[in-house]
Amino acid sequence: MCEANAYLKEGETEVMFMESVDVIEPYENGLKLIDIFGMQKFIQAKIKDMTLLNHRIVLEKIDNPL
Amino acid sequence: MCEANAYLKEGETEVMFMESVDVIEPYENGLKLIDIFGMQKFIQAKIKDMTLLNHRIVLEKIDNPL
Numbered sequence: 001m002c003e004a005n006a007y008l009k010e011g012e013t014e015v016m017f018m019e020s021v022d023v024i025e026p027y028e029n030g031l032k033l034i035d036i037f038g039m040q041k042f043i044q045a046k047i048k049d050m051t052l053l054n055h056r057i058v059l060e061k062i063d064n065p066l
Numbered sequence: 067m068c069e070a071n072a073y074l075k076e077g078e079t080e081v082m083f084m085e086s087v088d089v090i091e092p093y094e095n096g097l098k099l100i101d102i103f104g105m106q107k108f109i110q111a112k113i114k115d116m117t118l119l120n121h122r123i124v125l126e127k128i129d130n131p132l
Contacts, residue, residue, distance in 0.1 A: 001119065002068035002070075002118050002119055002121060003118055003119060004068075004118055021118065022117060022118050022119045023115065023116070023117050023118070024113070024115065024116045024118075025115045026112065026113050026114070026115070036119065046092065047090070047092050047113065048092070049089065049090065049091045049092070050089065050090045051088060051089050052068050052069055052070055052087065052088050052089075052090075052118065053067065053068055053069060053088045053102065055068060
């Protein structure tokens with residue numbers, strides 16, 4: 001299975017935001033993430049970077065969403 | 067291996083842009099993609115959506131990059 005874990009960058013640390021993410025849909029003011037079980041989360045953040053082989057997505061909060 | 071293929075949306079069709087993408091790094095004016103062989107491509111586009119279980123990333127051109 002090729003899902004990835006999404007971490008939220010908070011200062012120097014990274015906090016697990018959602019495990020086993022399948023789908024990512026960017027919107028104007030944030031991201032919708034859907035995991036392999038169909039659970040959805042919305043976060044006012046953008047993708048900082050991702051490495052699929054490491055199953056790793058790093059998110060960064062948007063301070064002033066549109 | 068959990069790499070994905072990146073497709074560029076052009077109107078109603080999707081054109082293969084890069085195979086076997088590992089790393090995605092968003093920038094102000096586009097995306098840097100790196101494949102599993104270390105090849106890099108930069109494109110003035112944003113992520114439209116992605117489904118990791120389907121190994122599928124869909125990109126959309128940015129008309130007016132910053």
